[in-house]
Amino acid sequence: MKILSIETSCDETAIALIEAKGDITHPEFTILAHELYSQASKHAEYGGVYPTLAKREHAANLVPLLQNILQKTHSTEKGRTLTEEETRYVSHLLEREPNLADALLDSVEEITLSDIDAIAVTEGPGLEPALWVGINFAKALSFLWNIPIVPVNHMEGHIFSVLQKDISLEYPVLSLLISGGHTQLVLSPEPFSYIIIGETRDDAVGEAYDKVARMLNLSYPGGPIIAQKAQEARDNNIEAIPLPRPMIDSDDFDFSFSGLKTAVLYALEKYQTVDENTVRAFARGFEDAATDVLLSKVQKALEKYKPHSLIVAGGVSANTYLQKQLKELLSNIHSSCVLRFPADGLSTDNAIMIGMVGYMRHKEEYDQTLIRAQGNLSLRK
Ligand code: KG4
Ligand code: ZN
Numbered sequence: 001m002k003i004l005s006i007e008t009s010c011d012e013t014a015i016a017l018i019e020a021k022g023d024i025t026h027p028e029f030t031i032l033a034h035e036l037y038s039q040a041s042k043h044a045e046y047g048g049v050y051p052t053l054a055k056r057e058h059a060a061n062l063v064p065l066l067q068n069i070l071q072k073t074h075s076t077e078k079g080r081t082l083t084e085e086e087t088r089y090v091s092h093l094l095e096r097e098p099n100l101a102d103a104l105l106d107s108v109e110e111i112t113l114s115d116i117d118a119i120a121v122t123e124g125p126g127l128e129p130a131l132w133v134g135i136n137f138a139k140a141l142s143f144l145w146n147i148p149i150v151p152v153n154h155m156e157g158h159i160f161s162v163l164q165k166d167i168s169l170e171y172p173v174l175s176l177l178i179s180g181g182h183t184q185l186v187l188s189p190e191p192f193s194y195i196i197i198g199e200t201r202d203d204a205v206g207e208a209y210d211k212v213a214r215m216l217n218l219s220y221p222g223g224p225i226i227a228q229k230a231q232e233a234r235d236n237n238i239e240a241i242p243l244p245r246p247m248i249d250s251d252d253f254d255f256s257f258s259g260l261k262t263a264v265l266y267a268l269e270k271y272q273t274v275d276e277n278t279v280r281a282f283a284r285g286f287e288d289a290a291t292d293v294l295l296s297k298v299q300k301a302l303e304k305y306k307p308h309s310l311i312v313a314g315g316v317s318a319n320t321y322l323q324k325q326l327k328e329l330l331s332n333i334h335s336s337c338v339l340r341f342p343a344d345g346l347s348t349d350n351a352i353m354i355g356m357v358g359y360m361r362h363k364e365e366y367d368q369t370l371i372r373a374q375g376n377l378s379l380r381k
Pocket of ligand 1: 010178179180181182205206207209210221222223224227314315316317318319320347348349
């Protein structure tokens with residue numbers, strides 16, 4: 001079946017069209033087309049995501065992205081004109097986004113489609129105003145095309161972002177979900193079952209990367225640039241600034257990154273000027289500390305739960321240093337556990353992972369009228 005998927009939970013506007021087949025224990029996915037518009041540079045001056053701007057940008061970009069997808073996959077079929085009643089209903093569904101309604105209605109002849117079977121859309125967690133844009137757009141398309149919507153949990157999307165051709169997960173699965181909004185250790189004894197065994201008590205690890213980058217006058221999002229500066233420090237033997245590893249010895253699987261961020265702030269105050277090598281030393285100190293904490297909690301969870309697969313997903317899973325450390329940990333100590341990362345480009349937010357979950361859950365019954373944005377949605381069975 002073909003699934004069109006839509007992701008608007010944060011600052012990436014993304015749409016994908018995937019073809020999926022097979023049993024959900026051995027699904028097979030083919031990516032027919034995917035489009036992603038990152039708003040990161042627009043949010044950069046705020047040092048984080050600004051919800052009103054995110055919502056406006058999603059509304060401005062969804063139709064152009066959809067047109068690209070349909071053109072690339074030849075899913076268009078000219079010729080249908082909407083009745084007045086249909087036009088009114090689409091406008092009603094998108095009444096909070098009049099510009100999006102206009103753009104959709106203007107292009108509707110080109111997007112009358114032939115063969116898409118379902119729409120998967122992120123329902124949460126995320127920024128509610130941003131989520132609503134994607135959901136209302138999905139509802140309008142679902143009406144125009146007369147196909148169902150499958151609501152998707154964004155975090156389940158990150159978990160299944162590791163599924164590619166020929167990958168079937170061995171359960172129990174332990175997932176380390178590390179992004180700008182989340183830091184969670186999740187145990188799945190079986191498919192679709194989620195027990196959150198630990199999470200951050202304050203900032204998410206990606207959020208800490210972003211905030212520390214801002215303190216060091218580096219660009220947003222902070223993860224990639226801090227990783228680069230930290231690597232430059234290692235390559236040039238620049239010592240790391242010593243920083244604390246909050247909660248590393250605590251008797252649970254929880255995290256705390258706010259104290260680490262504050263420690264960077266205090267340590268920085270001792271410097272009159274912050275030159276390039278000082279930035280590298282701080283980046284290395286921060287990345288070492290954050291990685292040590294993540295690794296230590298993962299190691300403890302591996303020992304306790306003995307999972308057969310470890311999934312590491314979410315934006316921070318793109319971090320090369322963390323990946324290297326995790327690979328060493330598994331090959332040295334837990335070689336019976338298979339480590340799975342997302343494919344290139346699927347660590348950070350994207351619509352492909354949303355489509356994959358859409359397929360895994362398309363047989364469930366959803367009351368289409370109840371689909372709504374849920375900012376704090378947690379993983380469900
Ligand atoms: O999953 P994601 O795209 O969005 C959320 O759902 O939050 O994650 C974005 C986060 C940002 O905080 C960004 O700084 C971080 O992922 N990130 C990284 C790297 N690439 C992105 N953190 C560390 N190292 C990276 N290479
Ligand atoms: Zn995400």
